Amino acid sequence: MNTRVSIQDVAQLAGVAVSTVSRVLNGYRDVSEETRAKVQRAVEQLGYRPNQAARTFRTGKTQSVSVILPMIGTDFYNRLINGIDQVLALHDYDAGLFPLLSPRRLERYRNPSAPPYNADGLILASLNPDRLFEGGQIPADLPTVLVDIAHTAYDSVTVDHIEGGYLAGKHLLERPAPTFVVMIEERFDTPFASGVFRERLKGFQRALEEDSVKLPKDHVITVEFSWDGGRLAAQEILRRLEGPANIFATCDLLAQGLIDEFAHKGIKVGGEVRLVGYDDQPWAEAYGLSTVKQPIESMGGLAANLLLKRIKRPPAEVIHRVLSPRLVVRESSRV
Amino acid sequence: MNTRVSIQDVAQLAGVAVSTVSRVLNGYRDVSEETRAKVQRAVEQLGYRPNQAARTFRTGKTQSVSVILPMIGTDFYNRLINGIDQVLALHDYDAGLFPLLSPRRLERYRNPSAPPYNADGLILASLNPDRLFEGGQIPADLPTVLVDIAHTAYDSVTVDHIEGGYLAGKHLLERPAPTFVVMIEERFDTPFASGVFRERLKGFQRALEEDSVKLPKDHVITVEFSWDGGRLAAQEILRRLEGPANIFATCDLLAQGLIDEFAHKGIKVGGEVRLVGYDDQPWAEAYGLSTVKQPIESMGGLAANLLLKRIKRPPAEVIHRVLSPRLVVRESSRV
DNA sequence: TTGAAAGCGCTAACAG
DNA sequence: CTGTTAGCGCTTTCAA
Numbered sequence: 001m002n003t004r005v006s007i008q009d010v011a012q013l014a015g016v017a018v019s020t021v022s023r024v025l026n027g028y029r030d031v032s033e034e035t036r037a038k039v040q041r042a043v044e045q046l047g048y049r050p051n052q053a054a055r056t057f058r059t060g061k062t063q064s065v066s067v068i069l070p071m072i073g074t075d076f077y078n079r080l081i082n083g084i085d086q087v088l089a090l091h092d093y094d095a096g097l098f099p100l101l102s103p104r105r106l107e108r109y110r111n112p113s114a115p116p117y118n119a120d121g122l123i124l125a126s127l128n129p130d131r132l133f134e135g136g137q138i139p140a141d142l143p144t145v146l147v148d149i150a151h152t153a154y155d156s157v158t159v160d161h162i163e164g165g166y167l168a169g170k171h172l173l174e175r176p177a178p179t180f181v182v183m184i185e186e187r188f189d190t191p192f193a194s195g196v197f198r199e200r201l202k203g204f205q206r207a208l209e210e211d212s213v214k215l216p217k218d219h220v221i222t223v224e225f226s227w228d229g230g231r232l233a234a235q236e237i238l239r240r241l242e243g244p245a246n247i248f249a250t251c252d253l254l255a256q257g258l259i260d261e262f263a264h265k266g267i268k269v270g271g272e273v274r275l276v277g278y279d280d281q282p283w284a285e286a287y288g289l290s291t292v293k294q295p296i297e298s299m300g301g302l303a304a305n306l307l308l309k310r311i312k313r314p315p316a317e318v319i320h321r322v323l324s325p326r327l328v329v330r331e332s333s334r335v
Numbered sequence: 336m337n338t339r340v341s342i343q344d345v346a347q348l349a350g351v352a353v354s355t356v357s358r359v360l361n362g363y364r365d366v367s368e369e370t371r372a373k374v375q376r377a378v379e380q381l382g383y384r385p386n387q388a389a390r391t392f393r394t395g396k397t398q399s400v401s402v403i404l405p406m407i408g409t410d411f412y413n414r415l416i417n418g419i420d421q422v423l424a425l426h427d428y429d430a431g432l433f434p435l436l437s438p439r440r441l442e443r444y445r446n447p448s449a450p451p452y453n454a455d456g457l458i459l460a461s462l463n464p465d466r467l468f469e470g471g472q473i474p475a476d477l478p479t480v481l482v483d484i485a486h487t488a489y490d491s492v493t494v495d496h497i498e499g500g501y502l503a504g505k506h507l508l509e510r511p512a513p514t515f516v517v518m519i520e521e522r523f524d525t526p527f528a529s530g531v532f533r534e535r536l537k538g539f540q541r542a543l544e545e546d547s548v549k550l551p552k553d554h555v556i557t558v559e560f561s562w563d564g565g566r567l568a569a570q571e572i573l574r575r576l577e578g579p580a581n582i583f584a585t586c587d588l589l590a591q592g593l594i595d596e597f598a599h600k601g602i603k604v605g606g607e608v609r610l611v612g613y614d615d616q617p618w619a620e621a622y623g624l625s626t627v628k629q630p631i632e633s634m635g636g637l638a639a640n641l642l643l644k645r646i647k648r649p650p651a652e653v654i655h656r657v658l659s660p661r662l663v664v665r666e667s668s669r670v
Numbered sequence: 671t672t673g674a675a676a677g678c679g680c681t682a683a684c685a686g
Numbered sequence: 687c688t689g690t691t692a693g694c695g696c697t698t699t700c701a702a
Contacts, residue, residue: 073408
């Protein structure tokens with residue numbers, strides 16, 4: 001009963017031309033207050049709502065951008081989406097979310113007519129086009145920005161994980177002690193493998209090198225991305241040493257496992273055993289976990305801004321923006 | 336370079352009328368093989384892809400339905416979406432996903448022009464319209480099906496959690512012993528509170544009542560929805576008794592906490608201490624956890640089917656479908 | 671089996 | 687400041 005009401009009906013009731021109604025609806029300023037009021041009254045009276053399809057058809061703009069990402073519901077992606085949403089809202093844009101939940105979905109997104117490409121622009125989060133699509137070619141040709149991953153052919157916004165690792169390293173070095181890194185094994189065969197953990201390790205090593213501190217190969221403990229992985233790492237470390245230690249967990253989830261397992265063995269983290277995580281998960285503060293915090297919202301916001309710009313007028317060159325993380329010091333790394 | 340190619344261009348190159356091209360594109364059968372071939376050749380040659388916006392505009396159909404849900408990425412919602420996707424694909428439909436990630440998003444979805452309502456139909460998962468919207472009125476008036484929750488005014492597909500609890504109860508009763516239920520506290524003030532945990536408890540109690548077994552009030556232990564909640568519950572139970580016990584955890588996550596904490600105290604679940612969970616999480620099998628499994632994919636598929644029917648021709652009355660869960664017996668509840 | 675043509679609802683020149 | 691009007695690309699009668 002609503003779709004039947006068109007701009008024509010509004011014009012008629014308001015006693016003006018359709019173009020005038022259109023102008024009011026789109027917030028043009030060259031309309032007298034009087035007509036504007038008349039039109040708005042008619043709109044409300046009829047319960048008129050613009051036909052979005054007609055608008056899109058006419059303008060060729062959907063006022064929406066698609067975000068393809070591995071999943072939704074983690075702290076990282078929630079924050080990222082919030083950052084994107086916030087900027088888009090300022091420009092009357094919306095974000096359509098397309099998580100790669102199943103292989104079937106990925107398959108469908110290979111089709112250039114798939115819903116994600118039915119938008120004015122595309123944000124690819126944590127996803128490498130080279131791994132996702134044949135030839136690294138995104139099926140549809142529309143303005144694209146990558147987030148959390150870099151690529152020569154596309155605009156990107158990333159966080160400098162090398163710097164993040166470096167910050168953790170410098171901080172732990174304040175009190176020398178046997179040092180361990182707990183790593184995640186990144187498989188190469190998934191579309192999600194972005195190499196961030198290796199970068200974090202690299203930065204950490206760089207910090208140590210600057211101070212001529214050696215990190216023995218077997219002090220890099222590789223486990224699964226899980227709480228249990230952290231616990232296993234803690235056991236491994238305890239097997240190898242007693243007394244002070246510096247530990248860098250390449251993500252907070254691992255750090256949590258470490259803390260819990262240490263607590264279990266009656267060891268409180270912070271003091272003798274110092275620990276720095278990565279991500280600043282929501283619970284990190286309550287855990288007293290020192291950690292590297294990424295500017296995730298900013299990353300999303302920047303990506304959205306870049307994309308909107310590219311939608312307006314495709315710029316000449318590819319743009320890469322790299323953001324700096326910062327270290328949040330809490331109990332777990334106090335001396 | 337692709338959007339510029341229209342059906343006109345194809346018609347011209349193929350030497351036919353646009354209406355003929357349209358017919359071929361839409362798979363009508365009253366087209367000679369010869370023209371069909373000509374058209375298809377032209378389509379490929381030009382790399383033509385139909386303008387989706389024009390199509391939607393013309394037909395008034397988007398060939399998509401929106402799914403509003405609390406989040407994405409949990410096993411439950413992944414399976415639900417898969418079930419929905421599968422059925423929709425059969426009918427050339429797509430699902431747009433709209434998770435309620437933040438209050439801002441919910442606020443936006445109160446607007447009848449918001450993206451979710453720009454579809455042919457709507458699926459609301461685990462979300463009660465009464466809590467979500469003023470007066471329980473969905474902002475836009477379009478075919479709607481609820482999933483995982485029931486409502487007098489809308490079609491719905493749900494799982495009978497009372498039956499699920501009942502199954503767990505009957506099973507545990509096979510070997511009488513002091514019995515505990517670990518519950519989740521459901522707050523009333525969130526849009527997500529659906530009351531499923533209370534239903535599970537209710538069914539469980541019903542099973543006990545049938546055999547005249549009493550469940551003391553203080554044998555219902557209420558904790559948070561978390562792994563730690565399960566651990567706390569385990570500690571509580573251990574404090575109160577030694578020897579055999581039957582435990583019903585109203586969700587697998589709690590059950591996992593229980594198992595881990597028991598293991599910790601050197602107690603293997605299965606045998607003396609018997610445990611049944613709920614949900615059949617992906618890891619449940621590896622944990623040897625007996626659990627109640629919901630037909631989630633079927634629920635999604637059914638909802639999609641119902642919605643498609645309602646889109647075709649709005650049926651007269653509200654339809655409610657209730658599915659039965661089933662019990663999966665594994666090590667954790669073996670006698 | 672095919673073609674001609676109307677028009678979906680809206681925006682954006684262009685005139686006035 | 688406001689009205690007139692020409693389509694955007696497609697589907698769908700209606701005729702042939």
